[in-house]
Amino acid sequence: MQEDFHYYATYCAAYIAGYSHEESLDIAYSAQFVDVCSRTLLSKIKGPLNAATTQLQLELMDARTDPVGLQDITRIWSSFHFLPKNLLAEKKKCTRHYLNKYRLICGPNGELVKKTVELAKGKPLQSVGIAMHVLADTWAHANFAGTPSLVINNTNYSFYEILPDGTEKQVRFVHKASAPDDLENTVYTNSLYQSSENSIMNLGHGRAGHFPDYSFAKYRYLPAWGEYEEIIKDNPADYMKAFTQMIYAMKFIRGENGSFETDAYDTESVSRWHDRIDAIIRKRQLIASDDWKAFGRELSGQDIDDFETGRYFEEYTSAAKENRDDTFLGRFTRGALEHKGMVINEIFKTGNLLAGFSKEAIMKNLEPSQEVGK
Amino acid sequence: MTIFQRIKNVFTGLVTLGLGILFIMERDNEAYVLIIIALSLGLAVRAVRDIIYYFTMARHMIGGKMILFQGVILLDFALLTASLSDVSKVYILLYLIAIHAFSGMVEILRAMEAKRTVEGPWKIKFSHGIINLLLALACLLFIKNIIAALIIYGIGLVYSGIMRIISAMRRTTFILIG
Numbered sequence: 379m380q381e382d383f384h385y386y387a388t389y390c391a392a393y394i395a396g397y398s399h400e401e402s403l404d405i406a407y408s409a410q411f412v413d414v415c416s417r418t419l420l421s422k423i424k425g426p427l428n429a430a431t432t433q434l435q436l437e438l439m440d441a442r443t444d445p446v447g448l449q450d451i452t453r454i455w456s457s458f459h460f461l462p463k464n465l466l467a468e469k470k471k472c473t474r475h476y477l478n479k480y481r482l483i484c485g486p487n488g489e490l491v492k493k494t495v496e497l498a499k500g501k502p503l504q505s506v507g508i509a510m511h512v513l514a515d516t517w518a519h520a521n522f523a524g525t526p527s528l529v530i531n532n533t534n535y536s537f538y539e540i541l542p543d544g545t546e547k548q549v550r551f552v553h554k555a556s557a558p559d560d561l562e563n564t565v566y567t568n569s570l571y572q573s574s575e576n577s578i579m580n581l582g583h584g585r586a587g588h589f590p591d592y593s594f595a596k597y598r599y600l601p602a603w604g605e606y607e608e609i610i611k612d613n614p615a616d617y618m619k620a621f622t623q624m625i626y627a628m629k630f631i632r633g634e635n636g637s638f639e640t641d642a643y644d645t646e647s648v649s650r651w652h653d654r655i656d657a658i659i660r661k662r663q664l665i666a667s668d669d670w671k672a673f674g675r676e677l678s679g680q681d682i683d684d685f686e687t688g689r690y691f692e693e694y695t696s697a698a699k700e701n702r703d704d705t706f707l708g709r710f711t712r713g714a715l716e717h718k719g720m721v722i723n724e725i726f727k728t729g730n731l732l733a734g735f736s737k738e739a740i741m742k743n744l745e746p747s748q749e750v751g752k
Numbered sequence: 753m754t755i756f757q758r759i760k761n762v763f764t765g766l767v768t769l770g771l772g773i774l775f776i777m778e779r780d781n782e783a784y785v786l787i788i789i790a791l792s793l794g795l796a797v798r799a800v801r802d803i804i805y806y807f808t809m810a811r812h813m814i815g816g817k818m819i820l821f822q823g824v825i826l827l828d829f830a831l832l833t834a835s836l837s838d839v840s841k842v843y844i845l846l847y848l849i850a851i852h853a854f855s856g857m858v859e860i861l862r863a864m865e866a867k868r869t870v871e872g873p874w875k876i877k878f879s880h881g882i883i884n885l886l887l888a889l890a891c892l893l894f895i896k897n898i899i900a901a902l903i904i905y906g907i908g909l910v911y912s913g914i915m916r917i918i919s920a921m922r923r924t925t926f927i928l929i930g
């Protein structure tokens with residue numbers, strides 16, 4: 379997902395869930411900040427580097443892909459952008475190494491989404507924003523894994539966009555970073571094919587470019603792991619679910635709902651704007667920020683400031699070290715560390731070491747998979 | 753390109769460079785044997801790696817059989833290369849020239865593909881392919897004068913080694929993820 383959904387749509391969802399304009403802005407800022415909080419940024423503001431929620435292209439270019447380097451990449455991308463759907467997923471006749479990667483495939487309504495939302499309850503708004511980013515991405519990034527893997531994340535020529543009139547057009551992928559995606563001719567930029575299993579080119583949905591991030595995109599393709607079974611991914615329907623699930627989740631966090639259950643959506647709250655939201659989601663455009671912004675203004679009657687990465691840098695850098703945890707970014711980094719720790723721990727508990735050892739496991743002196751009886 | 757891939761490329765470049773110099777300086781049987789051993793070993797390692805990768809991971813992947821085929825073909829080449837030690841020098845040289853020409857052709861085709869779909873330094877790849885192909889052709893033209901052919905082939909190896917080291921130093925291309 380892009381800034382349009384993580385920032386503006388999250389603002390709208392937060393406002394509908396009952397947060398004030400200012401609170402909704404803080405949640406939206408935190409949700410979008412997940413996409414920019416790299417180690418480069420953290421070292422610039424002298425923040426904790428472990429709290430990185432993303433990696434820049436330049437950081438990835440030089441990222442190590444030995445086991446330790448892969449664990450570092452997996453910790454960030456699986457925790458914040460490709461939350462695994464089922465850490466105990468099974469597949470017959472495959473090696474443990476394959477299974478470990480297979481189990482990291484992202485998808486909505488998994489147990490980890492529930493834990494993510496529950497973790498944010500009672501926490502600052504920054505944690506709510508982080509949770510909303512993670513939740514929203516489970517919809518857009520479904521069927522790809524947050525670890526470099528050719529056998530999981532590769533795509534091939536069998537990739538077709540299903541247009542609104544029902545016709546299909548083969549998607550052509552090129553590797554020209556500076557050229558914008560060509561929606562009219564269905565030409566999209568993707569990462570290069572690399573036959574090396576752990577090449578950084580095979581991380582997440584790189585092999586499908588930004589295409590899965592577009593809310594209007596409906597497509598059918600053969601996922602590398604799918605045993606030749608096609609998947610039809612309907613982003614317009616999924617993005618609506620993401621939006622209504624965010625509202626449902628935030629109502630739970632605010633205490634309006636007693637519990638957070640997976641596969642539950644607050645469709646009632648959006649019923650009067652359903653067609654409006656649906657139209658924004660289905661509009662074929664590179665970025666829908668203006669439309670979501672206009673909708674947000676209609677909802678709250680307030681102007682929504684554009685996302686500015688450095689909005690809270692000064693507050694953080696000028697604070698004394700012992701007071702930094704009380705700043706906006708201090709609360710964000712704490713929230714990010716808590717969330718990352720939870721995800722790593724859950725992965726580790728299933729005996730999967732692709733994300734490395736969790737602090738909790740080390741403290742409790744747990745062996746991998748000890749808690750799930752394996 | 754990760755730091756380990758860079759180190760690997762620099763190492764391969766240095767070995768190629770060393771073999772090229774050896775070919776130019778020492779035009780006897782030892783140089784041939786060394787080239788044959790290095791080539792067959794390199795091919796065999798890649799082949800075994802591909803085959804293991806297929807059976808442990810890629811057999812579950814769409815199009816994964818290509819990796820198995822690639823491994824088997826490489827293994828065939830490795831065995832064929834290793835069996836060439838008793839053959840006349842001219843045939844060994846012809847075989848090496850064919851491999852050099854083939855890799856030049858592949859380089860050109862990849863550069864053409866890169867020009868079409870990839871943003872980046874396709875011209876370097878293209879010129880590398882052309883030079884490889886030209887060197888192979890020059891070797892063929894001078895095949896009757898075995899010493900001249902050997903020197904040309906040696907120059908080709910030196911050139912490939914230097915290019916590999918240079919490419920290991922370059923910044924890698926852009927990647928894209930969510």
